[in-house]
Amino acid sequence: MNDHSWFRLLVRLFGLYLLLAYAPELVMQFLRPLAFPEGYYTSMPTPQFIVFFVMPLVASVLPVVFGAYLFFRGNKLIRWCMRDIIGHCPTCGYDLRGNMQANCPECGCENPYRGKFAVSKPGGLSADASNTVSSG
Amino acid sequence: MKHAAPAEGVFVLPRGKGFSFAQRVLAVRLFALILGTILLAWFFNQVANRDPESVATTNEEVLYSSQGVIHTFFLAFGQSLGNLSWTDVVQLLTYLTVALVMIFGLFMPALKLDRLIRRKHRS
Numbered sequence: 001m002n003d004h005s006w007f008r009l010l011v012r013l014f015g016l017y018l019l020l021a022y023a024p025e026l027v028m029q030f031l032r033p034l035a036f037p038e039g040y041y042t043s044m045p046t047p048q049f050i051v052f053f054v055m056p057l058v059a060s061v062l063p064v065v066f067g068a069y070l071f072f073r074g075n076k077l078i079r080w081c082m083r084d085i086i087g088h089c090p091t092c093g094y095d096l097r098g099n100m101q102a103n104c105p106e107c108g109c110e111n112p113y114r115g116k117f118a119v120s121k122p123g124g125l126s127a128d129a130s131n132t133v134s135s136g
Numbered sequence: 137m138k139h140a141a142p143a144e145g146v147f148v149l150p151r152g153k154g155f156s157f158a159q160r161v162l163a164v165r166l167f168a169l170i171l172g173t174i175l176l177a178w179f180f181n182q183v184a185n186r187d188p189e190s191v192a193t194t195n196e197e198v199l200y201s202s203q204g205v206i207h208t209f210f211l212a213f214g215q216s217l218g219n220l221s222w223t224d225v226v227q228l229l230t231y232l233t234v235a236l237v238m239i240f241g242l243f244m245p246a247l248k249l250d251r252l253i254r255r256k257h258r259s
Binding site: 004022 | 162173
């Protein structure tokens with residue numbers, strides 16, 4: 001899993017970028033009604049209020065929330081992005097799930113998932129038996 | 137991450153240089169995630185930052201105030217979209233399309249994505 005740490009780092013950096021880029025805009029959206037109170041609080045909800053306060057607010061809230069999620073939590077999204085990489089050979093992409101061999105049958109590189117997906121497959125074949133079938 | 141070294145005594149066919157399977161897929165997904173998010177945020181900003189003078193007159197304000205918030209929102213949103221010029225519309229639609237393609241690209245299976253990336257390198 002440490003091989004993909006660069007991906008985690010870049011996702012976190014992107015979250016930080018979203019926070020830094022859009023959080024000031026979000027603060028400005030809250031400060032704007034304080035600077036021009038008569039334009040916002042006279043007759044809510046007017047189209048002006050909705051389009052020129054709520055819409056920019058939404059447009060700046062969403063990136064900030066998403067950036068905060070990526071920066072502080074984000075593990076679920078990162079796991080989802082790696083959903084079909086885990087279990088495959090990192091070099092050639094060969095499906096190594098259930099493969100008990102020390103090396104990838106496709107490219108010969110070391111099998112990092114050896115024994116980690118040793119579950120019996122449907123049809124009564126154990127992991128070893130299915131390996132024999134697939135590699136043979 | 138570099139290519140994992142093959143075990144000793146294992147003959148490996150030369151498969152060319154470059155990035156590994158995981159690197160290719162993760163790099164493309166990261167690129168799609170970044171570009172899709174930035175373009176979507178940019179799209180909403182562009183739609184929201186319209187000219188305030190032409191959205192509604194005072195009489196229309198009274199009319200809208202008498203209706204529901206949801207209805208008012210869609211009327212106002214439609215009006216703000218109506219203020220876009222043709223150039224703006226083409227630009228917005230182009231970037232929105234690219235953003236949606238990027239987001240949907242995240243759902244593509246890794247093996248298919250890898251084949252797509254490497255297709256031009258095949259003979």
